[in-house]
Amino acid sequence: xxxxxxxxxxxALIVIVAVMAVMFTLTHLIPGGEARAxxxxxxxxxxxxxxxxxxxxxxxxxxxxxxxxxxxxxFNLGFSHVLNQNVTSAIGTALPKxxxxxxxxxxxxxxxxxxxxxxxxxxxxxxxxYVLTGFAFLxxxxxxxxxxxxxxxxxxxxxxxxxxxxxxxxxxxxxxxxPRAMVLPVLTLSAISIASxxxxxxxxxxxxxxxxxxxxxxxxxAAPRRVLYVHALRNAIIPIITLLGxxxxxxxxxxxxxxxxFNYPGMGLLVVNSALRDDIxxxxxATFVVTVATIVGNLLADILYAVVDPRxxxxxx
Amino acid sequence: xxxxxxxxxxxxxxxGTEQIVVEPSSxxxxxxxxxxxxxxxxxxxxxxxxxxxxxxxRRIFSVFVENKLAVxxxxxxxxxxxxCYVGPLLYHTNQTNASAxxxxxxxxxxxxxxxxxxxxxxxxxxxxxxxxxxxxxxLLVGFAAAAVATTFGALYGAISGFFGTWIDAIMMRIVDAxxxxxxxxxxxxxxxxFRPSLVVFIFVIAFVSWLIPARLIRGQALSLRIxxxxxxxxxxxxxxxxxxxxxxxxxxxxxxxVNATFNVADAILLxxxxxxxxxxxxxxxxxxxxxxxxGVQTATQGYWWEIYPAGLCIVLVVVAFNFIGDALRDAxxxxxxxx
Numbered sequence: 001x002x003x004x005x006x007x008x009x010x011x012a013l014i015v016i017v018a019v020m021a022v023m024f025t026l027t028h029l030i031p032g033g034e035a036r037a038x039x040x041x042x043x044x045x046x047x048x049x050x051x052x053x054x055x056x057x058x059x060x061x062x063x064x065x066x067x068x069x070x071x072x073x074x075f076n077l078g079f080s081h082v083l084n085q086n087v088t089s090a091i092g093t094a095l096p097k098x099x100x101x102x103x104x105x106x107x108x109x110x111x112x113x114x115x116x117x118x119x120x121x122x123x124x125x126x127x128x129x130y131v132l133t134g135f136a137f138l139x140x141x142x143x144x145x146x147x148x149x150x151x152x153x154x155x156x157x158x159x160x161x162x163x164x165x166x167x168x169x170x171x172x173x174x175x176x177x178x179p180r181a182m183v184l185p186v187l188t189l190s191a192i193s194i195a196s197x198x199x200x201x202x203x204x205x206x207x208x209x210x211x212x213x214x215x216x217x218x219x220x221x222a223a224p225r226r227v228l229y230v231h232a233l234r235n236a237i238i239p240i241i242t243l244l245g246x247x248x249x250x251x252x253x254x255x256x257x258x259x260x261x262f263n264y265p266g267m268g269l270l271v272v273n274s275a276l277r278d279d280i281x282x283x284x285x286a287t288f289v290v291t292v293a294t295i296v297g298n299l300l301a302d303i304l305y306a307v308v309d310p311r312x313x314x315x316x317x
Numbered sequence: 318x319x320x321x322x323x324x325x326x327x328x329x330x331x332x333g334t335e336q337i338v339v340e341p342s343s344x345x346x347x348x349x350x351x352x353x354x355x356x357x358x359x360x361x362x363x364x365x366x367x368x369x370x371x372x373x374x375r376r377i378f379s380v381f382v383e384n385k386l387a388v389x390x391x392x393x394x395x396x397x398x399x400x401c402y403v404g405p406l407l408y409h410t411n412q413t414n415a416s417a418x419x420x421x422x423x424x425x426x427x428x429x430x431x432x433x434x435x436x437x438x439x440x441x442x443x444x445x446x447x448x449x450x451x452x453x454x455x456l457l458v459g460f461a462a463a464a465v466a467t468t469f470g471a472l473y474g475a476i477s478g479f480f481g482t483w484i485d486a487i488m489m490r491i492v493d494a495x496x497x498x499x500x501x502x503x504x505x506x507x508x509x510x511f512r513p514s515l516v517v518f519i520f521v522i523a524f525v526s527w528l529i530p531a532r533l534i535r536g537q538a539l540s541l542r543i544x545x546x547x548x549x550x551x552x553x554x555x556x557x558x559x560x561x562x563x564x565x566x567x568x569x570x571x572x573x574x575v576n577a578t579f580n581v582a583d584a585i586l587l588x589x590x591x592x593x594x595x596x597x598x599x600x601x602x603x604x605x606x607x608x609x610x611x612g613v614q615t616a617t618q619g620y621w622w623e624i625y626p627a628g629l630c631i632v633l634v635v636v637a638f639n640f641i642g643d644a645l646r647d648a649x650x651x652x653x654x655x656x
Binding site: 016022158 | 490491493494495497498499500501502505506507508509510586589590593594595596606609610612613616617618619621624628631632635636639
C-alpha cells in the first residue's frame, strides 16, 4: 500500500507539472499577451516593452516558466493587473465558495441517486422503474446551462419561490446563511450526477444481487430487507467511489456553467471572467488550481477504494 | 454528452474489448448434419426456411434498424440538417445586419406571431430564422470536430498501441496530462488563445475531444498487434504503416464509429457551453448555445421564446446522436451478430 501510494503520488506530481507546462505555454501564446490586455488595444510599443520588462515578460519562455514554478512553490500565483489583486488572494476567496457548491451538489446527488438506484432494483422492469429511467435520461440530456435557465424561468420568474441569483456574499458563511438562494444552483449542478450515479447504482446493485453471498444470505433466512441493505448495498456502493473520482472533472466543468448561470462568485466565474477579459495570470492560476484539485480528487478516490474494499490490493508491477 | 452507463464504461475502457469478428455466415453447419443426408437433400432442404444472415454490413444494418430509438434519432438528425441548410432557402430572414433591423422597425423581443412565428430576440433577429442560422454552425462544428478528433485520435492511439514500450508510455502520458484538465477549462483556455473563427473552432473542439478515442483505439491496438494475422503481415515484410492502416484501424472501426457518434454530440454541447459563457463564434454568427445565452439575459422578463426553441434544438440533436451511438454499439457488438 505504501509503495502504491508513493508511486501514485509521483505520477500525480509529474502529470501536474506537465499540465502546468501545457497551460503556461498556451496562455503565453495569447496574441498581444498580458500587456495588450492591461494597457489597452492602442498602447504604444514603448509602453508595452516597458510593461513586459517590468513584469519579466521579455525573458525567454522557459525562464518565465521556471520563475512561475518557483513562485508557485511559495504559493504565489502572480499578480492580476486586471483585478488589481494577487491571484492567490482572488482564488482564496473564490475557491471555498466553489467547494461549498460542488460539495453540496455532490452530496445531494448521492442522497438522491443511491436510494433511487436501489428502488429501481427492487422494482425492476416495473412501470416506476421505467419512469425513473426515463427521468434519468432526461436529466442526462439536459445540459447544465439549459437546466439552470429553465429553473430560473420556472421557479424565479413564474413561481417566484427562489431567487434567480446565487448569494453574493463575500464570505462562505454568508452564502450558507442564505439557503434559499442556493437551491437552484445546487439542483442545476447535481442533475447530471443524479442521472449517472443512479444508473450506475442500479446496474451495480443488480449485479451484486446475483452474487453467491446474496443467495447464501437468503438461504440462511435473512429478511429481504436485511439482504438488500446489509449484504447487497454495502458491496454495491463501493464502485460508486470510483465513479465519484471519475466524475470530478465533469462536476467541476458543470460548476463553471452553474456559476455563470447564477452569477455565483466562485472559481468557475473567476475563470470565465478572466477568460473574457484576457486576464492571463488569473486564468492560468485558477485553471491550474482546479486541475490540481481534480487530480488530487481522483487520487483520493483511488486510495479510498483500496481502503474500503479489502479485496483490492494494488500489486507492484 | 453520453448515455449514463457510458460514463464509466468509456472511462474504464482502456483495454478495448469490442471488435468486429467477421465470421463466415454459413460456417460449421455441415458438421452437424446427419450422415444419411444425400447431396440432393442438402441442395434442396426441406422443413423450414433457410435463414441467411446476409453480409456483415446487412446484419449490422438490420440490428440497427430494429432499434426504434435509433431510427427516430436518424430522422431527427435528417430533419435538423434539412431545417438548417434548406430552411433558409425557403424562409428568408435577415440574420447578419442588426442595424437593418433597427432601420426597418422590426420589434425587439417580440413574442411569437405578427410575421415572426417564434418571435424576435433582443437585436430584432427573427428567432425561427436564427435557429436555422445558428444550427448550421452547431451542426457543422459538431460533425467536423468529431471527424477531426476521431481521425487524429484513432491514428494516435493505433500508433501508440502498435509500437508499445517507451513510445506508448510517452504518448499515453501526454494523453493523461491533457485528460487531467477538466474539458471545459481546456476549451476555455484554447478559445481565449486562438479567438476562434468558425474553422478554428472546429480544431479547438477537436483538440479537447481526441483524447478518449486515442485511449480506446490504443487499447484495441494493444490486443490486435499480437494477433496471428498481424504477425503474418510482419513476417511477410509488410510495413508498419500497412499494419496500422490496413489491419489495426479497420479492425477497430466499430469502436471508432461508435465513439465518433458520441463525439458529435459532445462537440455540439461543448460549442453550446462555450457560446453560453460568451466565448462562442464571433458575431454576427451565432450558435444554439449563444442564442440560449442571450435568452438568459432576458429570462427575468419571462421571454420564454428566447429560451425554449434553442434549448429544444440542442437537447433533441444531442439525444438523437446518443441514441444512434447506442444502437451502433449494439449493432457492432460481437455477440449480437450471432443472432
